[in-house]
Amino acid sequence: MRSHLIPINTLFLVILCFSLSSIRSPWLFLSLLVGFSFLLSFFFSTWLVAGGFAWRRFCGNTKTAPGPIGWPILGCLPIMGPLAHRKLAGLAETHDARRLMAVSLGATPVIVSSRPDTAREILHGPAFCDRPVKAAARGLMFERAIGFAPAGDHWRHLRHIAATNMFSPRKVAALEGLRRRAADSMVGRVWREMEEREKVVVREVLQEGSLETMVKSVFGESLGEEDRVELVKMVKEGYELIGKFNLEDYFPLMGGLLDFYGVGRRCNKLGDRVRALVGKIVEERRVKGDYNMQHDFLSLMLTLPKEESLRDSDIIAVLWEMIFRGADVVAVLLEWIMARLVLHPNIQARIQAELDSVIGTRPVSDAEIPKLRYLQAVVKETLRMHPPGPLLSWARLAVCDAHVDKFFVPAGTTAMVNMWAITHDGSIWKDPWAFRPERFLEEDVSIMGSDLRLAPFGSGRRVCPGRVLGLTTVHLWLARLAQEYIWSAGRPVQLSERLQLSMEMKRPLVCRVVRRSRTSCEVGHDEM
Numbered sequence: 001m002r003s004h005l006i007p008i009n010t011l012f013l014v015i016l017c018f019s020l021s022s023i024r025s026p027w028l029f030l031s032l033l034v035g036f037s038f039l040l041s042f043f044f045s046t047w048l049v050a051g052g053f054a055w056r057r058f059c060g061n062t063k064t065a066p067g068p069i070g071w072p073i074l075g076c077l078p079i080m081g082p083l084a085h086r087k088l089a090g091l092a093e094t095h096d097a098r099r100l101m102a103v104s105l106g107a108t109p110v111i112v113s114s115r116p117d118t119a120r121e122i123l124h125g126p127a128f129c130d131r132p133v134k135a136a137a138r139g140l141m142f143e144r145a146i147g148f149a150p151a152g153d154h155w156r157h158l159r160h161i162a163a164t165n166m167f168s169p170r171k172v173a174a175l176e177g178l179r180r181r182a183a184d185s186m187v188g189r190v191w192r193e194m195e196e197r198e199k200v201v202v203r204e205v206l207q208e209g210s211l212e213t214m215v216k217s218v219f220g221e222s223l224g225e226e227d228r229v230e231l232v233k234m235v236k237e238g239y240e241l242i243g244k245f246n247l248e249d250y251f252p253l254m255g256g257l258l259d260f261y262g263v264g265r266r267c268n269k270l271g272d273r274v275r276a277l278v279g280k281i282v283e284e285r286r287v288k289g290d291y292n293m294q295h296d297f298l299s300l301m302l303t304l305p306k307e308e309s310l311r312d313s314d315i316i317a318v319l320w321e322m323i324f325r326g327a328d329v330v331a332v333l334l335e336w337i338m339a340r341l342v343l344h345p346n347i348q349a350r351i352q353a354e355l356d357s358v359i360g361t362r363p364v365s366d367a368e369i370p371k372l373r374y375l376q377a378v379v380k381e382t383l384r385m386h387p388p389g390p391l392l393s394w395a396r397l398a399v400c401d402a403h404v405d406k407f408f409v410p411a412g413t414t415a416m417v418n419m420w421a422i423t424h425d426g427s428i429w430k431d432p433w434a435f436r437p438e439r440f441l442e443e444d445v446s447i448m449g450s451d452l453r454l455a456p457f458g459s460g461r462r463v464c465p466g467r468v469l470g471l472t473t474v475h476l477w478l479a480r481l482a483q484e485y486i487w488s489a490g491r492p493v494q495l496s497e498r499l500q501l502s503m504e505m506k507r508p509l510v511c512r513v514v515r516r517s518r519t520s521c522e523v524g525h526d527e528m
């Protein structure tokens with residue numbers, strides 16, 4: 001890469017000579033020439049290195065990954081936009097750097113893996129167990145919750161509590177009634193929308209169903225209406241803020257000076273409101289003390305054995321994170337699945353035929369999902385084509401110097417896995433651009449993190465702890481929505497993407513439905 005310096009420097013020197021030729025004094029001319037060429041060499045040698053500006057200190061003595069030079073100072077930031085996963089995949093292709101690519105995002109050195117084996121090195125590597133914390137995440141208290149806590153004792157303790165108390169198969173099963181009532185409620189709302197507006201904006205139905213269910217899973221069904229409404233409002237505001245671009249995240253040494261849109265400030269304010277409201281709910285529940293026999297996360301937290309118990313501020317952070325993280329991603333994934341059902345009526349009909357033959361007219365239950373092989377294949381194929389976290393949602397951070405694929409990775413580097421690039425790689429998947437759920441009937445690929453060809457929930461020690469809950473919910477709700485209605489497009493379906501907190505459909509899905517046949521379940525419309 002440094003070989004580029006010579007021709008480019010020469011070119012600039014020639015241009016300089018022309019512009020300086022108007023100067024009459026030869027000594028002044030010479031000293032200006034030397035000065036300028038020194039400055040230019042310095043400028044270019046800090047920029048024209050593989051990976052760009054942020055990699056300038058590491059090139060030369062060590063072997064670093066190939067990658068684009070990008071812009072001076074800003075690196076590849078200006079070209080990222082809302083389709084960063086696609087941009088990064090394109091750059092990796094151009095620079096023959098799919099195994100590992102070095103990129104600069106502002107002053108932050110970044111590596112990106114677009115191959116399963118280097119992805120495994122990152123996701124399972126002890127050096128990459130932390131996460132880079134963005135200003136918004138800090139303001140919203142996520143640093144004390146599971147997602148962004150540094151990989152020390154506190155984080156391990158939280159993961160243990162989550163695994164044994166919130167996401168164990170027994171606890172997930174205990175919340176089935178809640179999920180089923182939410183499904184009834186969504187089925188009812190879909191019909192009402194059809195009657196009143198002659199169309200269904202699927203995202204509105206799914207987001208509300210998912211958010212309400214998560215709030216009730218976390219705080220129980222006895223939560224007051226006023227608190228519930230306020231919480232939902234705050235979650236929505238948080239989604240808006242966390243998806244905003246904040247220059248400060250890429251120039252950490254500049255502190256809050258670069259927060260032009262006030263994202264950090266607004267997150268801090270929202271964080272204060274969350275602390276006040278959730279703190280009040282925790283305190284009220286403690287005073288009431290009616291948490292025995294309840295399965296909501298708050299009751300579980302308050303009944304932890306003394307040696308495992310958490311401070312109130314940590315309980316608040318964890319509960320808030322669960323609602324925030326759990327609700328969005330389930331709704332996003334289901335919207336993509338429904339879009340696929342509308343675009344491929346034959347696939348929709350096959351799911352419905354399977355439901356009819358395996359379940360009949362009863363509303364489906366969690367226990368019956370393993371029998372629905374085709375429905376599960378459709379969910380997997382959607383996760384492959386439209387992974388909600390195409391860059392695995394939250395990146396990893398190198399806590400010490402490390403090597404990936406024999407390339408040097410300095411401490412402080414942000415490490416990303418481009419799962420979208422892996423799941424669209426023609427050397428890994430046959431016909432990667434075709435939506436073909438049958439591929440998962442032909443080969444059973446695990447999506448839980450052991451097979452890095454398709455790991456939409458991540459892998460390694462920081463793998464998604466909510467993956468069983470998330471998948472159980474998606475399977476159940478998809479089955480109910482497909483049991484009840486035949487779905488068709490209310491306006492042309494566009495599969496364009498937008499990467500916010502998750503990768504969602506850029507243009508919300510609008511459908512029309514007709515009832516398939518009355519099932520034996522009477523839908524309880526107002527139960528939620």
Ligand code: HEM
Pocket residue numbers: 123146147148159321322323325326327329330333388389392393394395456457458459460461462463464465466467469470471474
């Ligand atoms: C379809 C559903 C879901 C998808 C696709 C998904 C995806 C992901 C991904 C890609 C990661 C990063 C993993 C890594 O770095 O290796 C993650 C982490 C996480 N997810 Fe999920 N997730 C889903 C559902 C949920 C649910 C329902 C919850 C909670 C209620 C949840 C809570 C979390 C948390 C707390 C982390 C951070 C784990 C850590 O850093 O230790 N997720 N998720």
